[in-house]
């Protein structure tokens with residue numbers, strides 16, 4: 001069994017899905033040697049290259065021990081249905097992940113109607129699956145997204161595209177925003193948005209009788225994240241943090257809320273068969289309505305920038321700008337692809353960042369002594385009142401540790417990720433046929449004692465490297481995913497979070513409002529606060 005564990009992921013091309021031992025003997029020659037122990041090769045773009053595959057004949061002896069999916073443990077279809085539809089399991093997906101891992105082990109199967117999902121909650125197996133990926137990995141079935149785009153004549157963007165089309169777009173976009181230095185140039189733009197965030201905090205505090213409290217900080221951080229991503233993507237300001245939010249921005253926020261607040265509805269939009277739509281029309285209608293709103297907004301801003309560029313060219317002026325300007329002047333992507341990509345990036349970049357900021361501030365308020373340590377680091381490193389830039393962030397390990405401890409461990413905003421296997425695989429000793437939906441259980445692995453000692457404790461300093469050999473990163477926690485299909489907005493999100501948190505900690509002591517009790521997490525697509533987080537922002541004397 002030890003050998004099977006070592007060689008627990010096998011991958012081969014064009015093999016039939018059957019499970020005959022002879023076939024296994026043949027195909028297992030293609031197994032590569034202990035993918036988990038291969039060193040990561042980080043390419044110049046910051047994306048991880050796949051390790052070379054080696055043939056390991058010893059595995060052939062083990063092939064006959066490979067088990068089928070039938071032998072894999074997991075909850076029954078009935079208990080799953082009860083859990084999700086009767087006991088509101090959609091809001092507790094993260095807890096169910098942990099419960100099922102404890103009950104069935106670190107690899108188990110579940111059935112949702114006709115859909116079989118294999119869940120993996122073991123960091124080595126997650127690593128092996130992701131390291132064995134092909135050139136264009138597939139995350140999940142995006143049929144409903146494709147259907148909407150086909151119906152409206154719209155393109156897919158990075159989230160929804162597959163295969164060759166995805167590969168082409170990814171190779172263009174990764175050159176623009178994947179490396180920390182690509183986004184460092186946006187420090188000043190992001191800092192302007194942080195200025196507005198701080199002004200907004202003063203304004204909100206002033207409206208309360210204690211003149212300290214901001215109610216439901218996620219509302220504030222949602223607007224900050226949206227303004228920040230848009231400043232980079234659209235190269236313009238939206239006015240989200242103003243007292244009077246402009247109408248078109250307000251319409252966009254409503255479309256975004258519709259997409260997420262009706263998370264179950266939009267999930268059902270994909271799950272409900274087309275023939276049932278005349279009987280249950282609402283989910284599909286709301287799904288289309290929110291996409292219409294999201295696309296409309298992006299198109300307004302892309303078209304506006306396009307006109308500005310055109311006018312500049314006509315006047316013979318040099319065209320300067322950021323991401324959108326680059327896309328519009330090089331035209332490596334078609335206009336429809338640009339619309340789709342900025343739409344999908346804005347969708348991906350707002351709630352993820354705002355929930356993480358809300359949780360980070362909540363944890364700071366809950367742990368005043370840790371907040372003081374981070375404050376000391378910030379003031380000693382930057383000196384009083386200095387506005388930090390991306391270049392300062394590597395010198396602020398506790399700020400980075402704060403984000404990692406929040407996002408990578410206690411509140412992974414995406415509690416799970418998915419992959420559809422593109423080849424037949426052997427994972428953890430089980431044969432998994434091509435086309436199977438895998439669920440990578442980040443929430444369970446982030447809180448696994450084997451991966452992180454004292455997993456329930458908030459310890460930002462666990463991420464601080466004591467020396468260069470001390471790598472804390474591991475596959476127990478990959479909040480931005482991994483490899484060629486990982487989050488393309490990671491560096492933008494990190495810049496927004498690092499700069500905002502540093503400046504908030506510089507300026508305020510963040511305390512818990514007496515009106516906030518213990519806030520639990522719930523899954524609503526993302527891992528979000530189940531109740532409003534109300535915090536006090538007490539000005540520091542600098």
Ligand code: HEM
Pocket residue numbers: 139158159170229344345346348349350352353356407413414417418478479480481482483484485486487488489490492493
């Ligand atoms: C805290 C903030 C964020 C978190 C935790 C996060 C997390 C993730 C994760 C886990 C994935 C899937 C990766 C995989 O399958 O391996 C993803 C994909 C993606 N994210 Fe993010 N994200 C964040 C912010 C952003 C931002 C700010 C943007 C855009 C500006 C963005 C754009 C995208 C896009 C376009 C994809 C799809 C990439 C592809 O399929 O090629 N994300 N993100």
